[in-house]
Amino acid sequence: MAQKYVIIGGSAGSFQVVTQILSALPANYDLPIFLCLHRLKHIRTGFIEALSIKSMLPIVEPDDKEHIRSGTIYLAPANYHMYIELGNTIALSTEPSINHSRPSIDLSFISASYSYKEKLIGIILSGANKDGAQGLKAVKESGGIAVVQSPDECQVKTMTMAAIKATQVDHILNTQQIIDFLKKLN
Amino acid sequence: MQVEKDDILRIIDTIKKASSYDFTDYSEKSFARRIEKILIDTKLDIEGLIKQLKSSKEFLEHIVKEITVNTTELFRDPKMWHTIKYRILPRFQEQDTINIWHAGCSTGQEVYSMSILLNEMNMLDKCNIFASDLNLDALEIAKRGEYKYRFNVEYIDNFNKVIRQNPYNFEEVIDIPFTKYFDIDLTKDLLKAKPILKQKPIYRKQDLVREDNVFYTKFDIIFCRNVLIYFNYDLQNRIFENFHKNLFNKGTLILGIHESMLGPVSSKYIKKGMYYLKK
Ligand SMILES: C[S@@+](CC[C@H](N)C(=O)[O-])C[C@H]1O[C@@H](n2cnc3c(N)ncnc32)[C@H](O)[C@@H]1O
Numbered sequence A: 001m002a003q004k005y006v007i008i009g010g011s012a013g014s015f016q017v018v019t020q021i022l023s024a025l026p027a028n029y030d031l032p033i034f035l036c037l038h039r040l041k042h043i044r045t046g047f048i049e050a051l052s053i054k055s056m057l058p059i060v061e062p063d064d065k066e067h068i069r070s071g072t073i074y075l076a077p078a079n080y081h082m083y084i085e086l087g088n089t090i091a092l093s094t095e096p097s098i099n100h101s102r103p104s105i106d107l108s109f110i111s112a113s114y115s116y117k118e119k120l121i122g123i124i125l126s127g128a129n130k131d132g133a134q135g136l137k138a139v140k141e142s143g144g145i146a147v148v149q150s151p152d153e154c155q156v157k158t159m160t161m162a163a164i165k166a167t168q169v170d171h172i173l174n175t176q177q178i179i180d181f182l183k184k185l186n
Numbered sequence B: 001m002q003v004e005k006d007d008i009l010r011i012i013d014t015i016k017k018a019s020s021y022d023f024t025d026y027s028e029k030s031f032a033r034r035i036e037k038i039l040i041d042t043k044l045d046i047e048g049l050i051k052q053l054k055s056s057k058e059f060l061e062h063i064v065k066e067i068t069v070n071t072t073e074l075f076r077d078p079k080m081w082h083t084i085k086y087r088i089l090p091r092f093q094e095q096d097t098i099n100i101w102h103a104g105c106s107t108g109q110e111v112y113s114m115s116i117l118l119n120e121m122n123m124l125d126k127c128n129i130f131a132s133d134l135n136l137d138a139l140e141i142a143k144r145g146e147y148k149y150r151f152n153v154e155y156i157d158n159f160n161k162v163i164r165q166n167p168y169n170f171e172e173v174i175d176i177p178f179t180k181y182f183d184i185d186l187t188k189d190l191l192k193a194k195p196i197l198k199q200k201p202i203y204r205k206q207d208l209v210r211e212d213n214v215f216y217t218k219f220d221i222i223f224c225r226n227v228l229i230y231f232n233y234d235l236q237n238r239i240f241e242n243f244h245k246n247l248f249n250k251g252t253l254i255l256g257i258h259e260s261m262l263g264p265v266s267s268k269y270i271k272k273g274m275y276y277l278k279k
Helices: A015-024 A047-054 A105-119 A133-141 A158-166 A175-185 B005-018 B028-042 B046-055 B057-067 B078-092 B109-120 B136-144 B150-164 B233-246 B264-268
Strands: A005-010 A033-037 A073-075 A081-085 A089-093 A120-124 A145-149 A171-173 B098-103 B127-133 B146-148 B182-185 B190-193 B202-205 B219-224 B247-255 B269-272 B275-278
Touching: A005 A015, A005 A105, A005 A133, A015 A033, A015 A047, A015 A175, A033 A081, A033 A105, A047 A073, A081 A105, A081 B028, A089 B028, A105 A120, A105 A133, A120 A133, A120 A158, A120 A175, A133 A145, A133 A158, A145 A158, A145 A175, A171 A175, B005 B028, B005 B046, B005 B057, B028 B046, B028 B057, B046 B057, B057 B136, B078 B109, B078 B150, B078 B219, B078 B247, B078 B275, B098 B109, B109 B127, B109 B150, B127 B136, B136 B202, B146 B150, B219 B233, B233 B247, B233 B264, B264 B269
Parallel strands: A005 A033, A005 A120, A033 A073, A120 A145, A145 A171, B098 B127, B098 B219, B127 B202, B219 B247
Antiparallel strands: A081 A089, B146 B190, B182 B190, B247 B275, B269 B275
């Protein structure tokens, strides 16, 4: 199993960034990547297809209790919270929205940081609310690496600013730098 | 707040000794998250919670309701409803009666969704509809069939997707308004199910953990969506065995779109894309 894990949270303005990142990663990229992205209510479907076109890696919307594999990208399904649990499994839940969000980036990040501790890299991208700030803080407090997309580059900077305010982040990077950083981890 | 595993076990044990509820085989993490939320809402600590659970039956019933996750919506996951409409129900068109069970129906939206679909396919009359849940408050809401309007506008979006559009033929638009089935009361901010949807369903309290079947009949279709995600593998397997026993031959089992049958029991079913058939 991979030594490190990546979790990415994003909201408004993050779709392009995620697509760029995924399309830049090589087919032999080994780290599992968890994507927790807010979607507009009316585009609940078609999302994974749009992401898959650009990516050489398999992207799945996992089922509850699905086992986590290397080299796979896990997209939180619309309308479910996605937890990353001990024993390398995913758990889904339909608990109510948190900060108007389901999936909640905070919940995914907090569960992953509990399971993976210093093996986790958390990345917060563009977004129009404050979801993810508490999650990134948890990543940092568990010994993981906290990364934020450079607010100057973000289409909407609320989410990255909130994350930077909530915790002492390790890196503030633009999209290309995030890609280089992720490639080096492989 | 992080609740320790020991505390969780003590709470489960307390509830088990004081009542018929047994949460032993609930998924540990999600149970812990519910307890964390309850501690925040009640402003109690673990000791306080356990003490109250022991001393008040009423409090215990309340906490059990709080442990269950009741979120649901009308036509949740339209893709699944398209499958029901175009793949599952046509197989039953010739049959004289159809027995349907919604296990874990929560506040009833799933039951109303199915009734609407059945009515549109002229099949409602020959159906016997049964619905059960652990949470009596949820069942009361289900029977009433009234939902907040303002927070549930996606009900209408979902309805339009499932009832008015044909994913296999984009040019077909079926002109059936939402108001055929629900009255919209703007002053009270309510969506109210029309009587035609309320005649069939029979609601009963049932605990899937210890009661196999409270309706004393077998079923053609069992719905159990987004209920088993809160259970562990062992309990899931037991429930799948129970459903198997209570389905007619070739009966259909419908799970949530992100649930799958793992473990030995899966050999007793045939997986058909988004649903399962009893072998
Ligand atoms: C998230 S809701 C699912 C509602 C609906 N089926 C849907 O998918 O939209 C889960 C329901 O399972 C019920 N439940 C939990 N444990 C149960 C048990 N042991 N027996 C019966 N129902 C249970 C809860 O009360 C809750 O209403």
